[in-house]
Every structure is written in C-alpha cells, then in structure tokens.
Amino acid sequence: MIPTLEDIRDAARAIEGAVMRTPFLPAPKLSQLTGAEVSVKYENLQVTNAFKERGALVKLLSLTEDERRRGVIAMSAGNHAQAVAYHAARLGIPATIVMPRPTPFVKVKATRGYGARVVLAGEMLTEAQAEAERLASEEGLVWVHPYDDPHVIRGQGTIALEMLADDPTLEVLVIPVGGGGLIAGMAIAAKALKPGIEIIGVETALYPGLWGALKGKPVTFGGPTLAEGIAVKNIGKLTETIARQVVDDILLVEEPAIERAVNAFLTQQKTMAEGAGAAGLAALLSEPERFRGRKVGLVLCGGNIDPRLLSSIMVRELARDGRIIAIRIAAPDRPGVLGDISSIIGELDGNILGVSHHRLFLDVPAKGTTLDVTLETHDAEHGERITKALEAHGYRIRHLDVAEAMV
Template identity: 70%
Template sequence: MSSVSPEIPSDEPRLPGLADIEAAAEAIAGKVLATPFLPAPRLSRLTGAEIWVKYENLQATSSFKERGALVKLLSLDAGERPRGVIAMSAGNHAQAVAYHAQRLGIPATIVMPRPTPFVKVEATAGFGARVVLEGETLSEAQALAFEIADREGLVFVHPYDDFDVVRGQGTIGLEMIAAGPALDAVIVPVGGGGLIGGMAIAFDALSPSTEVIGVETELYPSLKAALAGAEAACGGQSLAEGIAVKNVGRLTLSIARRFVDAVVTVSETAIEQAVNAYLTLQKTMAEGAGAAGLAAVLAEPERFRGRRVGLVLCGGNIDPRLAASIMVRELARAGKIAAIRIAIPDRPGVLGDIAVTIGTAGGNIIEVMHHRTLLSVPAKGASVDVTVETHGPDHTDRIIAAVEARGYTVERLGMLELGH
C-alpha cells in the first residue's frame, strides 16, 4: 500500500495523514485511556494464531468511540460550543459524545434507534445528554438528527464519516504499533469505517507490512459491497448492532480503497462464539461488534494459523442477560449442557430416584419441568424435562445410560424445545 499523497483528486474528500493522527494523540493524551495491548495465550491456543488484544473495552464508556468523539469536540470553536452538539448512534458513539461533552461543558443531544439495548440508552442519559429515541435503524435516526441540528443550530458529530473522528480513531493504531510486536495482520470491526480508516492510515505509515483486514457481520456487508462496486443486501437483527450499518461513509470508503487489504464477513454464530471466548477465556466483556475480529479468526482459522494477529476489542457494552444467554448457548453447542425428557410413572419418590441417579453419575441438574397433562403422556404417567450440566457428550451418554438402567425411557431434546 502507498502512503497518503498530498495530491488528492478533486472528487475525493481530504484524507487524514499520519501527522493528523499524531496531533490527535497529543490532544487526547491523559483524557482518554491508552489501553493495554497484550498477548492472549488462551485465544492463541483456541485459534492456532498468535493473538494480541487491544482492550478498548476498558475506556470510561467501554468503547473506542471516545477517541474520535473527543477529537471532534476539541475542534469546535467558541461559537459552536455553547450551542451544543447532536449525534445519532446505536450506543457507543452516543455515550462517548455525551461523556466528553459533559466533561467539556457542551450541551449534547443524542438520537438513538428504538431497538438500542437499554443498557446503552441508560448510560447515555446518565452522562447528561438529552436522548431522543426514534426509528428502527441508524439511517432513520440520522434523518431526525439532521432535522434537529438544522432547527436548533447544533453541530452534528458523525459517528464515522468525519475527518476529526477518523484521525481520533487512528490513535489506536499508533498505540498498537508502539506497544506491541510487529503484526502480520490486524483485524478491525467495520460498521461505517471510521475505526478501520484511521487505523489503516497509521499502519500504512508505520507498519506497512501488516495486513489490514476489516470484518463485518454477514447481515450488513456494507464496506465489502462498496469496495466491489455493488449494492449491499443489508438487514436483520444482529448481535453486533454496533456494526450493523447499511452505508459506509464517503470519506471512510476513500480511505478503505487505498489502505484496507481485505474485508471479510462472519456469521452471527461465529460472533456468539467470539463473545463467549472473551468471557470464558479472557474474563473480559465484549459486545458483538467488539468480538467481531476474533470471530473472523474463528471462522477462517487456516487463513491466520501461525500468524501474529492483532485484534481490537472495540467495545464491551453488552446487556448482561444477553451475555448470560450466550454462555449457556455455547455450553449447549459444546455438549456441556444437555436436555432430556424422561417418561415416568406418576408415583411418589420417582423424581428423587432420577435426581439421585443423575447426581451419582456426576451430572448437575440445572432445571426440572414436570408434565402431567400432555396428551403424549399416559393418564397414569408423567414426563420430566431435565436440563443437566455435564463434562461433554460422552458424559451425557453415560448419564442417559444410567437413567435408562433404572427402567426409564429417555428422549434427547434440543435446547430450543425447552425455551432456551
């Protein structure tokens, strides 16, 4: 890849250069955390690559968005600051703008789509911003934000398609290059392209041999389609709502064309697995978008095997109930939670016998549902649905065999049949 040239075609927006990113780093020093960039041996064993993680989930608002938001707010002049700013966001940009606007004494209005997770809405309001919930998508929220900005004379703070925001996000690249070893590849989650845009410029200037790879959810392949000159087919509810963006920016697309080596897409299942891996192996919170980089390595292990790969854990704002659900689902996928239906005679002591049998076999009963009124059950019988924690599929087989040896009929169930 070539460096940013001062000769920018007239139809292209002006792109930030290394000096702009370095100036942004100086401006936010001491106001935004220089997050750790550390090796992750457990993730390396899981993937076969040498994984290093940049923990942007440790920022005050648990997201990298603070960097670009603060750089933009610091660029406002004396006439713009008192009027205030407005932004549209599914959550992380909203919190970043609200948090630093409050610190700087700048009034902030945030327009958020109605499906935004409550934890993000609550956090944004907690930073003193006026929150307006409108629309089902970011595009619908953006339309209202533009309308309010025009009506009230507010400065619009774009979440990604802005010169100052992009150079602010690029400071992550500077820190990774300074703190860690030379990387074979860096994988960056992509929504509108602001994060990968700033980072790609930094890596091109200071570590040009590092492959810069963007990752999108399969439901919203906006940048991949734009780079191919195609229209993206976007839609659906994504676990990675932070990168569920239908349109990349004009500025960020120009940067990507010059400095991004590849864009890959990942399934929702891979994103779930990555969130779970961060929780269980790294003991750290990752929202869907934040885990997308790891999802790419899990989805294409051969592509990254044996390579030193840098991941940006760009956000940790996940609903705790969703995180718990993901962990249970992954245990089920791994065969460490099993659901069985047992046909039993309806008489005293049977449930106790089953519980003792499962416990003696080493199973841990999580949930029991007792049915007497199902038409599939004999009038003098009953059935019991039992969810059991096990050591894996082989252990589950031994537990079932032990129950059957007591004279009961056992049917395996999928977790969805129990409502999980």
C-alpha cells in the same frame, strides 16, 4: 480531507491524558483457541467502555467557540453516543444524541447519565440519522458524525499507533467495521508505519456494506444482530475512499461465531465484549486457517452489552458444547421415580439444574408422566453416558432445546 499519519499523531497528542492509553496484551488462551498468535487491545476499558471516545474528543476539540456554544448533535446506536455525551459534558458543550429505538437500554441509560439529551427515533441507524439531521438544521446544532469525519477518523487511528508502538512485529490487524471510521483511521496509521502489515475488516454478514462496496457486489441488509454497533447500512463516503486505498480485505461473520467470540472473551479473558467488539475474534474463529501462526492484533472495541443478553449467550454456548443438556424422560407415575432418576444422574456426576413434571400430555399414558430435566455435564460425551444410563434403566429419553427447557 484524508488524514495523514502526522494528523493522527497530532490527535494522539491532543487526547493524551483525557483518553486512556489502553493495554495491548498477549492472549495465550485465545491463541490456543484460534491457532494464531493473538494480542488484544482492550478499548472496552475506556470510561465509556468503547473506542469511540478517541474520535469524539478530537472532533469536539476542533470546534470553534461559537460551535461549542450552540451545542452538538450525534446519531449512534450507543457507543458514539456515550463518547460524545461524556466528553461534551467535560468540555461544557450541550449535547443532543439521537438513538434508534431498539438500542439496548444499558446504552440509553448510560448516555443520559452523562448529561446528554437523548432522542429515540426510528428502528435503524439510517432513520436515526435522518432525525438527527432534521434537529441539527432546526436548532443550529453542530453535527458530530460517528465515522465519516476526518477528525473522528484521525482520533480512531490513534489505536493503531499504540498497538504498533507496543508490538512492532504485528503482521495483521483485524478490525470491526460499521461505518468504517475505525478501520479507516487505523489503516492509515498502520500502513504508514509498517507498509507490509495486513489490514482485515470484519462485518456482520447481515450488514455487509463495506464488503459489497470493495468487492463491487450487490448486497442486502437486515435482520436482528448481536453486533448492533456495526449494523450499518450506509458506510461513509470518506471511509470508503480510504478503505479502497489501505484495507486489504473484508470478512463476513455469522451470528453464531459472534456469540462464540463474546463468550470466549468472557470465559477465557475474563473481560466483557459486546457483539461488535467481538467481531474480530469471530473472524479468527470462522476462518482459522487464514490466520494460523500469524501475529494478529485484535481490537476489542466495545464492552457495552446488556447483562441479560450476556447471560443468555453463556447458556447457549454451554448448550452448544454439550455442557448443559435438557432431556424429556417418559416414566411411570409412581413414588420413587424422581429419586431413582436423580440417583442415576448423581452417580454419574451430573448436576440437575431444573425439573418439571407433565402429566396431561396426550402422548403420555394415563398412569405415566414425563419429566423435563435440565442438567449440567462435563461435556457432550458425559451427557451421552448419562442418557444411556437412564435408557438402560428402562426410561425413554428425548433431547430438548435447552433454551426452551429453561424458560
């Protein structure tokens, strides 16, 4: 049941023309940021904005006429759902998709937009899978597993074929891991083509399934993660078997690193990455010494992120860099104070984003007030110069949490 290099090459021929051969390009800005020689495979440019189209289409093309007539069912947090829905509609196959209730609305809407019947069930992928299995049995639907299927695995492996065709000198592939289908297929192809290449998987620290399995360590799962696309408790049996043979290591990344990676793709590469799609870059940011100076291929495996969430990440990263600060200024309640404060900030080239007055706080004198000011700065040092200048003019300053101040 384990696909071979030739199986993956067959898959590449089967999907040619129906799935984009995405660009694989050097990323000098990310190389400067991480210290590695980074190139990025832009799977976020697929029609459904994620790599899942490859495996889904290979699986659908393998169905018999009777199976196509009965229809298919899939379980997914979003990207596999959209891939199955899109290609099933292209092939005239009825599709039912079961998604966890917390799935971002942008993914639910897109899946329905491709013509699939969407069922929301459970809080996690495991609960959604149980409902999908029930419906498959009850309605006679054909199961299209998101990762633990040889056809899906060989479809995902086509990414490695393309990456190594474009750059045979790659030394390391860094691959996000959820259930393991992507890394299993890519590792089979990459190791067959270049046995010395290193295959590194990346999981969110909140869902370290493959890490625990390969290292033989007990793990716990749970918690809200930006990388919901790889928040998988149950890795595949087939994918685990393959990983034991061809994956060199699994790294775990924390949420702040994933946020930073999402922001870096947007600000440095001008491209959108969801949390799971940015996990590989998060690993390079978290462990730069491991990859320094090496030729690294990253898979930006998905770009389906809620715009509101992306906006929040950008603001949070600006705050971490000290480029947005929020301060509470204690001042006398008299005319001209706001103008004086604004002038001090403006003379130092600060940009005020928001101001709010508070006169009823109990720690404020009866004839006093506080001003909460959110401002944009060049960097943390620039912000410190502004606050010191305000203090030099007699104002008492307390730093606030930017997210709280901008609510």
